[in-house]
Amino acid sequence: MTSIPTLSSFDDDSLDRAFAALEKQARADAATLDGTEAVEAFRLRWIGRKQGLLNDVSSKWLKAAPPEAKKPVGERFKALKELVERLLEQSAGAGPSDAELSAEAIDITLPGTQRLMGAEHPITRTMNEIVGVFAALGYSVGVGPEVETDYYNFECMNFPPDHPARDTQDTIAIAGQERRPPRDRLLLRTHTSPVQMRTMEVQPPPVQIVIPGKVHRNDAADATHSPIFHQVEGLCVDTNVTFSDLKGTLDYAMKALFGSSVKTRFFPSFFPFTEPSADVQISCIFCGGKGCRKCKHSGWIELLGCGMVDPVVFAFAAEKQPAYDPKKISGFAFGMGVERIAMMKYGISEIGQLFAGDMRFSGQFA
Ligand code: DAH
Numbered sequence: 086m087t088s089i090p091t092l093s094s095f096d097d098d099s100l101d102r103a104f105a106a107l108e109k110q111a112r113a114d115a116a117t118l119d120g121t122e123a124v125e126a127f128r129l130r131w132i133g134r135k136q137g138l139l140n141d142v143s144s145k146w147l148k149a150a151p152p153e154a155k156k157p158v159g160e161r162f163k164a165l166k167e168l169v170e171r172l173l174e175q176s177a178g179a180g181p182s183d184a185e186l187s188a189e190a191i192d193i194t195l196p197g198t199q200r201l202m203g204a205e206h207p208i209t210r211t212m213n214e215i216v217g218v219f220a221a222l223g224y225s226v227g228v229g230p231e232v233e234t235d236y237y238n239f240e241c242m243n244f245p246p247d248h249p250a251r252d253t254q255d256t257i258a259i260a261g262q263e264r265r266p267p268r269d270r271l272l273l274r275t276h277t278s279p280v281q282m283r284t285m286e287v288q289p290p291p292v293q294i295v296i297p298g299k300v301h302r303n304d305a306a307d308a309t310h311s312p313i314f315h316q317v318e319g320l321c322v323d324t325n326v327t328f329s330d331l332k333g334t335l336d337y338a339m340k341a342l343f344g345s346s347v348k349t350r351f352f353p354s355f356f357p358f359t360e361p362s363a364d365v366q367i368s369c370i371f372c373g374g375k376g377c378r379k380c381k382h383s384g385w386i387e388l389l390g391c392g393m394v395d396p397v398v399f400a401f402a403a404e405k406q407p408a409y410d411p412k413k414i415s416g417f418a419f420g421m422g423v424e425r426i427a428m429m430k431y432g433i434s435e436i437g438q439l440f441a442g443d444m445r446f447s448g449q450f451a
Contacts, residue, residue: 088138088141089107089138089141089142089145089146090103090145091145091149092145092146092149092150095150095151095154095157095158097157100154100157100158100161101161103146104161104162104164104165107138107142107165108165108168111131111165111168111169111172112168112172114127114130114131114172115127115172115173115175115176118176119182119184120181120182120184120185121177121181121182121185123176124173124176124177127172127173127176128173131169131173132166132169132170132173139162139165139166139169142162142165143162146158146162147159147162201448201451202451204447204450204451205450206439206447206450207427207431207433207439207450208315208423208424208427208439210427210450211423211426211427211430212297212315212317212423214342215295215297215317215338215342215421215423215426216295216297216317218338218341218342219293219295219319219338220295221341222293222334222337222338223293224293224294224295224319224321225293225294225295226294226295226296226297227280227283227284227294227295227296228280228296228297228298229274229277229279229280229283229296229298230274231273231274231298231299231300231301232259232271232272232273232274233271233272233273233274233279234268234269234270234271234272235267235268235269235270235271235272236268236269237274237279237282237283238256238272238274238275238276238278238279239251240268240401241279241282241398241401241402242278242279242281242282242357242358242398243357243358243395243397243398243401244357246267246268248357250357254275254276254302255275255302255303255304256272256273256275256302256303257272257273257301257302257303257312258270258271258272258273259271259272259273273300273301274298274300274301275300275301275302276300276316276318276420277296277297277298277300277316277317277318277420278318278358278418278420280296280298280318281296281318281320281358281394281398281418282398282401282402284296284320285320285322285399285402285405285406285409286402286405286406287405287406288406289406289408289409290322290323290324290408290409290414290416291322291323291324292320292321292322292323292416293320293321293322293323294319294320294321295317295318295319296317296318296319296320297315297316297317297318297423298315298316298318299313299314299315300313300314300315300316301313302314306436306437308434308435308436308437309425309428309436310436311424311436311437311439311440313440314422314423314424314436315422315423315424316420316421316422316423317420317421317423318418318419318420319418319419319420320394320416320417320418321334321416321417321418322394322409322414322415322416323414323415323416324413324414324415325415326393326414326415326416326417327415328361328393328417330417331391331392331393331417331419332349332351334417335349335365335389335391335419336349339365339367339388342426342430343367343370343429343430344370346368346373347367347368347370348367348368348374349365349366349367349368350365350366350385351363351364351365351366351391352364352365352366352387354390354392356390356392357395358392358394358395358397358398358418359390359391359392359393359394359395359417359418360392360393360395360396361392361393362390362391362392363390363391363392364387364389364390364391365387365388365389365390365391365419366385366386366387366388367385367386367388368384368385368386369383369384369385369386370386370429372384386429388421388425388426389419389420389421389422390419390420390421391417391418391419391420392417392418392419393415393416393417393418394415394416394417394418396411399411399414399416424436424439427439431450
């Protein structure tokens with residue numbers, strides 16, 4: 086049966102016969118359903134909202150019935166509808182056919198999809214370790230922006246405009262800044278030192294802070310250089326902070342990071358924002374100081390820069406926080422490269438491996 090005939094009489098007998106025929110048809114249809122597609126077709130054919138047979142019954146029989154026949158037609162219609170719904174439920178419950186099952190068969194003996202356990206990247210791990218050493222000494226942890234102004238990156242750190250000291254940090258500048266005053270022009274910070282100033286501007290002394298972060302330089306990549314790398318900066322300001330405090334702190338930190346047998350020595354150096362400045366060397370962790378290829382047979386490895394905060398830097402800070410009066414306070418600062426320390430700790434010979442994302446490399450740190 087593909088369509089619902091018009092009824093010529095609405096007496097009980099005629100109605101019984103007409104509805105019985107439909108019930109029989111519904112049962113016959115339902116008996117042949119083999120699979121989810123067939124069940125869906127049955128549903129559409131019988132109770133589809135627009136073209137379903139029950140819809141037709143409703144308009145051709147129920148709506149067309151004379152007033153006195155509405156009730157008997159309605160009761161039979163309701164029973165038919167319930168029957169169709171029951172048949173549908175039973176067929177759907179029967180689940181997919183054998184053919185469907187085998188098409189979608191799951192081989193439970195195959196290995197599952199493995200989700201690898203995440204792990205800290207060696208740079209993150211090293212950075213956290215360095216920060217942890219200073220946090221245990223009472224240092225707080227700060228961060229600053231990677232896109233920095235010329236003022237914070239250079240000027241207030243005592244690199245005057247056009248001063249040759251700027252050449253030591255080949256800078257990546259943000260384009261289209263020509264209309265701004267030179268000190269407001271944006272660049273990618275070349276070091277974490279500008280966060281020293283950002284910290285002092287919002288916090289009067291005493292200050293003890295470490296600042297981990299990413300820095301950028303227009304350097305060609307090679308085995309030990311990458312244009313993007315990480316530093317941990319440190320700043321300690323208070324009354325009567327001396328170079329001895331600096332030496333004691335860094336000697337302790339190097340022993341905490343590389344082992345208690347490590348020795349440190351301080352070599353005169355130059356940074357615009359510290360005076361005096363020093364490079365810190367540690368006794369070679371590979372040969373114990375005897376001399377090897379790693380330390381170029383010197384027994385020492387250069388690891389970080391440091392010094393006493395230059396009064397010029399304090400004077401810039403005092404513009405916002407008068408308590409940074411160089412006559413009343415003093416301080417030391419230091420900065421170290423995280424990649425270099427990670428490479429030494431984990432015996433990595435190519436800096437690029439830290440950023441290549443090769444699982445054969447990264448997986449070793451899981
Ligand atoms: N900012 C320096 C650099 O990137 C590292 C540095 C040296 C930081 C000495 C300091 C410091 O705070 O006192 O080369």
